[in-house]
Amino acid sequence: MTARVLLPWPDLAVPPELTTAVWDGRGTPPDALEQVEFYVLPYDSGTRPFDLFGKLPSLRAVQSLSAGYDQLLPLLPDGVRLANGRGLHDLSVAEHALTLVLSAQRLFPRWFAQQQKRTWDRAHTRSLADTRVLLVGYGSIGRAIERYLLAGEAEVVPVASTARPGVHGVAELPELLPTVDIVLLVLPDTPQTIGLIGAAELAALPDGALVVNVGRGTAVDTAALTAEVAAGRLRAALDVTDPEPLPADHPLWTLDGAIITPHIAGGSDSFYPRAKRLTERQLRRFAAGEELENLVR
Amino acid sequence: MTARVLLPWPDLAVPPELTTAVWDGRGTPPDALEQVEFYVLPYDSGTRPFDLFGKLPSLRAVQSLSAGYDQLLPLLPDGVRLANGRGLHDLSVAEHALTLVLSAQRLFPRWFAQQQKRTWDRAHTRSLADTRVLLVGYGSIGRAIERYLLAGEAEVVPVASTARPGVHGVAELPELLPTVDIVLLVLPDTPQTIGLIGAAELAALPDGALVVNVGRGTAVDTAALTAEVAAGRLRAALDVTDPEPLPADHPLWTLDGAIITPHIAGGSDSFYPRAKRLTERQLRRFAAGEELENLVR
Structure with a gap:
């Protein structure tokens, strides 16, 4: 047959x-x-x-x-x-996004470095709980991330290309950015998203804010983000970069406030x-x- | 006045x-x-x-x-x-437990090591989703962890000191251990919990299983766990150890399958x-x- x-x-x-x-x-x-x-x-x-x-x-x-x-x-x-x-990759990307957020908030780069030096040196950390998270990109991956964030008692502020009830539009970013602790980008690579988070948007974030990107690297002005992280003013946790792969001589690799993974959020x-x-x-x-x-x- | x-x-x-x-x-x-x-x-x-x-x-x-x-x-x-x-520390401990689980499943020690070498080398990872997680200790911290795990579409198998509807008793551990991917320990330091997870219990876990401890180090036989991780058969992610602090010359520090943080889960x-x-x-x-x-x- x-x-x-x-x-x-x-x-x-x-x-x-x-x-x-x-x-x-x-x-x-x-x-x-x-x-x-x-x-x-x-x-x-x-x-x-x-x-x-x-x-x-x-x-x-x-x-x-x-x-x-x-x-x-x-x-x-x-x-x-x-x-x-x-939808088949949504949960994989959401998990990776949450791991990036939690690793940054709970100082995991510090603990991994201490483990290599075999030192038991305690410190108080940030939390995810009670933070206000701007979730830019509110499709099925964004909603999977939101379920995690709500379980962890973070406040989620969803943003989509256009506003609808309960969801802000990207046009509201200038007013929203100064009010959040974490910006989590889950954007596709379209002409509308390229450079959406530029120097002005980054400058609008409060001191110490965390920028997480699991969408496409081109959504963020990498040079501007690198400058803010190098200055110690912002933190970054990125699965995607622009350019990608990130060149070996790029300054982002070695900055204290940066976590970089090689575009593997979807592969689990x-x-x-x-x-x-x-x-x-x-x-x-x-x-x-x-x-x-x-x-x- | x-x-x-x-x-x-x-x-x-x-x-x-x-x-x-x-x-x-x-x-x-x-x-x-x-x-x-x-x-x-x-x-x-x-x-x-x-x-x-x-x-x-x-x-x-x-x-x-x-x-x-x-x-x-x-x-x-x-x-x-x-x-x-x-209850005031529950969410802090739950967040840290989840960070340990996700870091182990999503290979974050590998990404941190690669970042230090500035290499962009991709790999497929485990997930948290679809894993079966034995949650040993089902008080308010355990339930906070469970909310996170369910948001991530893991299956939660709760265990308390005595069985009750929907919750297994510790007496059932021998039958449960071979069926799970992850064991997450959230136990207080009592005479009943000391050594609860010994060599026999660890041997009952399937190959590749992850042992996470955010309760008290004495619940686990450290020598037996070290041997299983050194053999590449089990993985471990520990915020508490026995003895504590973990001595600088302890072999657990440098094992590939071990993540160690210095008892800081509650401090955020x-x-x-x-x-x-x-x-x-x-x-x-x-x-x-x-x-x-x-x-x-």
């Missing part, structure tokens, strides 16, 4: 009416794919999985496990639906179970002839 | 019927304390605040801002009520606003002739 669905993993719950083939994006794809109607793309395998489109004459729908699909759209055959992986174990659960839901919908979730075309 | 309440901070909301004096535990205490009926002890000032009891003939109630009060009880004049600071900014809010509530109750909260005598 020829496969009707092509999947990246063998260990999925598949409705009995579907026949399956498996390809993880490595090695040679399987044969007998003429009947494949639904193709779940292997994750993190570059553009090679797209080459298979030409061998799938029965293809009706593609499931991507990434959120972005700009590269994929022009290659997708006419009439084929596309569902994306929106929490992705796989979520990707598998979404795939299994989509297979049930496909088998039942229902509309897929997360359709983008 | 002589003071009816003696407070450690001047910036509190005090009901109008109360007259106040302020002493922060440093320098000379104020005069004219004969009418003081309610004494809120200065925090973290050693035993010196207790010396004042003899100068307070009208004293009816004492508010301590610490959770422990064993030292204080024998010094308290007969007939004087005592309220403690239960989140204490003060909570201590002030409790004090203000107690002043309102005292002025209204109501029973105080957190009475321990």
Whole structure:
């Protein structure tokens, strides 16, 4: 029997009416794919999985496990639906954002340095509790971060591109920035977000404020942020930078008030179970002839 | 007018019927304390605040801002009520516990080491999401940690000294330990908790499990834990150790899978606003002739 669905993993719950083939994006794809109607793309395998489109004459729908699909759209055959992986990385990014915030507030760079010197030297630290956190970017990642922050009794001030009830618009940043302890940026890389936090915005923050970025490095003026951190006036905890990778000779690396991780917020174990659960839901919908979730075309 | 309440901070909301004096535990205490009926002890000032009891003939109630009060009880004049600071440190300890868990899961020692070498080298990490966390010690700190863990979509398995609906008893540890990814210890230092997690309990944990301790170091057999971490079989993230401070020549300091902080989980900014809010509530109750909260005598 020829496969009707092509999947990246063998260990999925598949409705009995579907026949399956498996390809993880490595090695040679399987044969007998003429009947494949639904193709779940292997994750993190570059553009090679797209080459298979030409061998799938029965293809009706593609499931991507990434959120972005700009590269994929022009290659997708006419009439084929596309569902994306929106939300699968949210919790991974939210966890990393919280680790950056907590590490900065609770002085973890100090404790790691002391551990290397084997010294037991106590100090009082900042908290996350009771801080006022400006959450710039209030999509599904922002809301996952908010759940953590509220559990920790921080005050969350959400900001989106335009104001709506309970959410401020970016136009209000000048009034909001002087009132917060932490700015947490979760912005996509769009023409509207480039340079959103420049020298003037950073200057508007109170002394000692923490700037956290898990979105795109281009949202922040790196030179201006470096100057504020070097002066000891602001602190920074960044998973993304501009330029990226951060060059080895960049002064940010060695500043006391800076924590830098190499754009790894999205890459953790929490992705796989979520990707598998979404795939299994989509297979049930496909088998039942229902509309897929997360359709983008 | 002589003071009816003696407070450690001047910036509190005090009901109008109360007259106040302020002493922060440093320098000379104020005069004219004969009418003081309610004494809120200065925090973290050693035993010196207790010396004042003899100068307070009208004293009816004492508010301590610490959770422990064993030292204080024998010094308290007969007939004087005592309220403690239960809960004031909970969120600080919970935050630190979460920072330890997240730092270990998300490889923060690696990122800090890379930052010092100015290298941008990416890697996939564990998550907190989807892990099964054994929370041993389920008082107010344990519940504060649980709120964080649930926000992060971890599964929480609470354990207390005796089983009750929804909470396992310590007698069930042998069956529970092999089923979890993370053991988080939030135990007080009592005869029952000393050595609770010994070599056999550690051996029962699955490969790669993380042992986190923010309670008391004596709950864990340090030599057995050190051996498991040195073998690469378990990981550890500890704010408390046995002995404490950890000696400079102890092998735990330099193990790859160990994170050590110097018993500072409780000492962060989140204490003060909570201590002030409790004090203000107690002043309102005292002025209204109501029973105080957190009475321990």
